[in-house]
Amino acid sequence: MLDRPKISDVAPDRPVIRQLDEAAINRIAAGEVVERPASAVKELVENALDAGAGRITVDYADGGKTLIRVTDDGCGMTGTDLPMALARHATSKIDGTDLLNIHSFGFRGEALPSLGAVGRLTITSRAAGAEGASITVSGGRMEAVRPAALNRGTVVELRDLFHATPARLKFMRSDRAEAMAIGDVVKRLAMAEPAVGFTLRDVSGGEARVVFRADPEPGDFFDALHGRLARVLGADFAGNALRIDAERDGLRLTGYAALPTYSRGSGVAQFLFVNGRPVLDRMLFGALRAAYMDVLSRDRHPAAVLGLTCDPQLVDVNVHPAKSEVRFRDPQGARGLIISGLRQALAGAGHRASSTVAGETLAAFRPEGARVYQMDRPSQASFSRAFQAQAPVPPAPDSAAAGGYAEAPGFAEEPVARIFDAQPSPDTARPLGAARAQLHENYIIAQTATGMVIVDQHAAHERLVYERLKAQRDGAGIAAQALLIPEIVELSAGDAARLLDHADDLAALGLVVEAFGGGAVAVRETPAILGTVNAAALIHDILDDLADQGTSARVQARMDAVLSRMACHGSVRSGRQMRPEEMNALLREMEATPLAGQCNHGRPTYVELQLADIERLFGRR
Structure with missing residues (x-):
């Protein structure tokens, strides 16, 4: 038999535990927070919302790979704040004493240093009563703060995303696909904040082309949300959506859900928010599906925009760095509220069906490609003469034997449909x-x-x-x-x-x-x-x-x-x-x-x- 080798012979060199440098730590953190250009846009727009912005403009070039610029009119930062904003785990959102009492989008303090670690990041900002200032960080190397001209708010410009980690660029999709992902992120946040104005522009090639624009919506929450949904999802959704407002055990469900006959072939028109934060939660989407289970076939999907609001102590948003997952203290209560609230609204709609059904029916009746222009339509006088010419002329009694016909007046007016009913029905x-x-x-x-x-x-x-x-x-x-x-x-x-x-x-x-x-x-x-x-x-x-x-x-x-x-x-x-x-x-x-x-x-x-x-x-x- 062979002798078993000693452990010292197998592994003569033991791995040494060492501390990673700050640049490597930031690049690792960026891999969790920034997966693609759309992730960077999400983090920057959420920062603008946390700063109290009333209008936000997002510019991108080449699908966000070469340029992402987010401009807002929020509270801004001073020159002293800028270096601290680029430090890891530095934030103004929380003080760290209670991680369950979170009222803002951001709270980890990782987004800006992560972006600066994988791209060329420039922040220009001005707070009320202070001078404008700017700072640049590239590949994790921070430059000195310098004066800058700016009226108010903040401009964050990110160029050459992933230039410091070129391997990540190989996993990027086409410019068109990345641009569509950016648009989806901006539209989701626009639905979450109907009182804020959003503008999305493609500046590829040096020319700014407006891709999406949504001005701040007036009125109360439901009126503003209805107007914003009409802008983002279209007038058909807004016209066939039911208002949802239900409350139970400290949870409130608000939003709009479409009629069952306004269904989709996939779940692309399903948007869920928890305390204003867009989330992707299997349990919540399963509850939405269950609410429509009795009125939709398996191959159809409901369309809805729903928001759950509750005390931050009842939900944990500190589950994943992307903050797209949440955990409820009472998950069955949240699920039950969605199902009961939607079913009550659907039952309250009675016999109502979506207006798009009539539109599709009329489209089926209409000949393909046929168009009638106003100038081609005969006038009312032409109609009358045509009906007189087409009216049958009965034979006169004194000339019937000879096969002759007497003159008879034509129709005096257009014929009307006759209803064969003895009494008009109420x-x-x-x-x-x-x-x-x-x-x-x-x-x-x-x-x-x-x-x-x-x-x-x-x-x-x-x-x-x-x-x-x-x-x-x-x-x-x-x-x-x-x-x-x-x-x-x-x-x-x-x-x-x-x-x-x-x-x-x-x-x-x-x-x-x-x-x-x-x-x-x-x-x-x-x-x-x-x-x-x-x-x-x-x-x-x-x-x-x-x-x-x-x-x-x-x-x-x-x-x-x-x-x-x-x-x-x-x-x-x-x-x-x-x-x-x-x-x-x-x-x-x-x-x-x-x-x-x-x-x-x-x-x-x-x-x-x-x-x-x-x-x-x-x-x-």
Whole structure:
């Protein structure tokens, strides 16, 4: 046998522990704080907001790789403050005694020294009652403070980002991609601060091109936020968004959430803020998704801008250097507030559907590329002469035998549509109007005071039956069926403990689980409405949800899916002829039922067309 070598023979030289120099420390810190040009813009704009700026201008060149300049009209700094601002862990935001009592965007004191370590940074600033001053730091080497001309505020200019760490430049994306990331950061902060004006300019090539501009919005918070969202996300979102204002246990939820029929193919229109700070938190986004679970299909995503406000002591923002993650003292309380606040707002919207549905319908009617110009439209007199020329001339009694025709006047005016109804219906003043016809045994045509409504009778009735079944289930409670032989599911000790922590919540949904020794659990009861259940598969799905989101709506979702299928089979089928009183009864029930504007999968149940839009299709306007 071979002799085992001695440790001294294997490692004759022991590694020596040494202190890194300040430049290396700053470059390492910059790797955590500054990942790309957009990260630098985020840190600098947040500093401007903390300084009380009312207007902020961001200039960049070549996607921010060669130039980033942020100008603000905040409180500014003196020449004495500038060297301290570039020192690591030096900040005016906190005094260090309480890291949970944070009321500002920044508090680590790492952004400016990190930027100075990887780029060429120049700060020019002037505080009220002081002279302007400037300081430059390049690759971690700081120069002396010198006088500078500036009215008020601060200008931070960062050139040649990552010139001191050229390896990082290899990981940069194209100029266009980096510029889009900068725009996304500025727009998120603009939504967080609607009372502040933002201007974003691309100065590549020496010419300044305004990419985004948002002036300070007037009015109270909700009015200002609504105006800012119309500027950032578009008028369609603002016109189809519901105001959200809910409060519970020291947490307040505010913002706007779009109607289910105004959904997106991805989560690009979802923005969440905690105490004004943009965050990317899986638990909060999961709560947003859960709130729309009953009105959207899995391949559609809601659009919303929501802000959670609470005492800083209830949330920890000191989780990651980028400050995009937070930890709530009561995460389930925050999640529950988002779900209940959104569902209450959606239910309060009643039968309302998004206005974009009508726009898409009109676009489908309009011939591609066809345009009607005002000069091409005939005048009213031309219309009258055309109708007279086209009017049929009946044969005269005294010349019928000879095959002759007598002169007869044409139409005196344009023909009008005739409604075959003995009495004008007062239902036309209602939101969904009065039924006038049924087309293809599936679509109800209703007349309103200002236009017409086209209703998908099967989709509408499916939603009505579904809401009725859910109300019955919630009123009578969820019936559970006891298993003759409990099903034993083997789990790890950690998974079993995590599942049993939520046993009371699962029992309220009809799923009763108990500990069975070791890591095993016994499933003793399942929701009766689900019929035969693969308990092991259901338990593992619930555990996946708990690991990903900290909670699970798996059982609730399965029960809702069963009720949805029951509603589909129990609703008015396509192809059934309906009497006028049945159609009107359906319209009235839609008006009184929450969420009746979309079916169980998020598709619209009706389309409303304004008379002015219909006339425009025919060139009458």
